[in-house]
Amino acid sequence: MKLLxxxxxxxxxxxxxxxxxxxxxxxFVKGDFFSxxxxxxxxxxxxxxxxxxxxxxxxxxxxxxxxxGGQFYGKVSRKITFLRPKYIVDYNxxxxxxxxxxxxxxxxxxxxxxxxxxxEIFHWGDTYVIDIANSADEMMALxxxxxxxxxxxxx
Numbered sequence: 001m002k003l004l005x006x007x008x009x010x011x012x013x014x015x016x017x018x019x020x021x022x023x024x025x026x027x028f029v030k031g032d033f034f035s036x037x038x039x040x041x042x043x044x045x046x047x048x049x050x051x052x053x054x055x056x057x058x059x060x061x062x063x064x065x066x067x068x069g070g071q072f073y074g075k076v077s078r079k080i081t082f083l084r085p086k087y088i089v090d091y092n093x094x095x096x097x098x099x100x101x102x103x104x105x106x107x108x109x110x111x112x113x114x115x116x117x118x119x120e121i122f123h124w125g126d127t128y129v130i131d132i133a134n135s136a137d138e139m140m141a142l143x144x145x146x147x148x149x150x151x152x153x154x155x
Contacts, residue, residue: 001135003142005029007126014040014150016126018142029146038064038150042143051139053147062151066091066143073140076147087148092140096148107144115141117148 003026008015014031025045032039042051052067056075063077074091087096089107094114098105105117114137120127126149132141 001132001138003130003132003138005126005128005130005142005145014038014153016146027142038153040146040150042146051143053143053150055150064147064150066147068139068143073143076144076151078151087151089144092137094140094144096144105145105148107141115144117145 002021004019006017006019008017014029016029017025018027018029020026027045027050028043028047030041030043032041037055037057038053039055040053041049042053044050050069054065054067056063056065061078061080063075065075066073074089076090077088079086079088086098089096092114093109094107095109096105096107103119103121107114107117114133116131118129118131120129128145128149130141130145132138
């Protein structure tokens with residue numbers, strides 16, 4: 001299954017629309033305007049808040065906590081590397097590696113591919129395509145992509 005994440009360019013905060021393969025709006029993401037640390041709220045198509053990405057303050061490298069349905073699921077931190085962006089993902093046993101340009105990412109669970117994330121270039125704002133191997137991982141995949149994008153923006 002695939003999801004398309006499109007950033008709204010003309011917005012005061014980070015704002016994203018997430019579409020399914022058929023072009024239907026599936027989720028909506030809105031950044032808090034006034035908050036200590038970076039915070040993104042994820043809503044379903046009925047405007048119910050279903051997830052939160054919250055920056056963890058007082059860390060050397062960008063670190064974001066992931067909450068789904070009000071429950072803490074883990075955190076994502078950017079690692080110091082020279083060529084390829086890497087992240088510490090402490091939930092689901094996932095590992096993430098990116099290419100040298102930071103436009104392509106793959107997530108693995110025990111060496112098995114979970115999803116592929118690609119950033120489309122030549123678009124207004126950030127645009128990502130998430131190709132998810134198992135539809136049961138949809139929400140966790142979406143939250144991971146949002147946390148990685150937030151970590152990239154903070155570094």
